[in-house]
Amino acid sequence: MPMHAQPPIAGNNHPNRHPQAPHSGGLIHHNTRHTTRFTVIGNHLTQHPDLSLLAIGLACHIQSLPKGARVDIKTLTARFPEGATRIAAALRELEAHGYLRRERARIPGGRIVTRTISCNQPAARRHHPDRPSRPTRRPAGPALVPAPAKRPHRTAPKPLPAVPQPACTAPALLRAATDLLADLRRHDPCLLLSEKDTAHLAPGVAAWLERDVSPTAVRQALTADLPPEGPRRPAALLAHRLATQLPPPPPFRAPAAPPAARHPLQTCDGCDRAFRAPGPGRCRDCRSDLLEAA
Incomplete structure (x- = not known):
């Protein structure tokens, strides 16, 4: 039997829409009911008062992915045009507000991997990602509208660890x-x-x-x-x-001796022979002859 298209949901019957006059401004919904390939996202996420638009969109994308999909920064950067810096900041936002958790686990063989856990309800009870949770019984009665999520308490960031100080502050x-x-x-x-x-x-x-x-x-x-x-x-x-990881100081090296002074060439006043000396005069042989004559 061929499937028939589901009738659209009238704009005035949308659960999140207030009654509105036909000719007033503002948003009007024209919705068609999904039967396949859809994800249920809570308004506490899509209308979150503190998350950035990038973080909200990224959370919706992650919640729509199947189990085992890669959601590291490199994979998301290859998928979206925002860049690694903005995507990393959005992931930190989602972690701070409880929509993401990262856990390190040791797998067979001894290798340690990082698992990212997506939470569609930040306040929901945490459980191991591979351990099925027991279904909870809901009391019969009218459906309750979920209360708006509480804003997480903002704490001051931890100070950075101290770093080594140089001996020279040039x-x-x-x-x-x-x-x-x-x-x-x-x-x-x-x-x-x-x-x-x-x-x-x-x-x-x-x-x-x-x-x-x-x-x-x-x-x-x-x-x-x-x-x-x-x-x-x-x-x-x-x-x-x-x-x-600060390395040790380099080994001590004694300073090298200064090179010997090299005097310019002079012309001997006695024999016209070239010799090296700080200034004009006689060479060593001529000076020796004068001492012997004296």
Whole structure:
């Protein structure tokens, strides 16, 4: 039997629409009921008062994906045009408001992987992603309208870890350290640092540079083996690496002896022979002859 199109839902019967005069301005819904390939999204997400539009759209996309789909920053950057920096910020928003969780788990073989858990209800009971939850019995009666989600309590960000301090605070050394930190985003977009974080980290990089560590070696130490989904706090990760991986000072090298003075050539006043001396006069042989004659 062929399937018939479902009748559209009248605009005035939309559950989220207030009665509206036919000729007034504002939004009018013209909806068709979905029967396949649809995802149920709560208004607490689509109308969230604190999330950015990018974070809301990204959450809707993630909730529509099947189990096992990759939602790391590189995969999402290849899918959307916003770029890694904006997508990473949107993922952190969703984590802060309870729509995403990241858990590290050890799989057979000993390898550790990161699992991203999408929550369609931030306040819902957490459970293991591979463990089925028991269905809950709902009391009979009229459907209840869900209460608006409470705004999460905003806490002050944790201070960054301390970094090593250089023995020399020359402006040129700190400038080189600042330029190195500002250039990290060209190697990994997730390492885009604020001006405040850069000022905190610059002395630590300068401490490495004054120990005869090349800028290339410092950059490699800071960017190697980053998490696939990007660090949650890039500046904190860099500060930790600067402090814990600080190399020892270079071995002591005695200063080299200054080269011997090389005098210019002079013409002997006695024999016209060339010799080296600080100024004009006689060569050694002529001076010896004068002493013997005396």
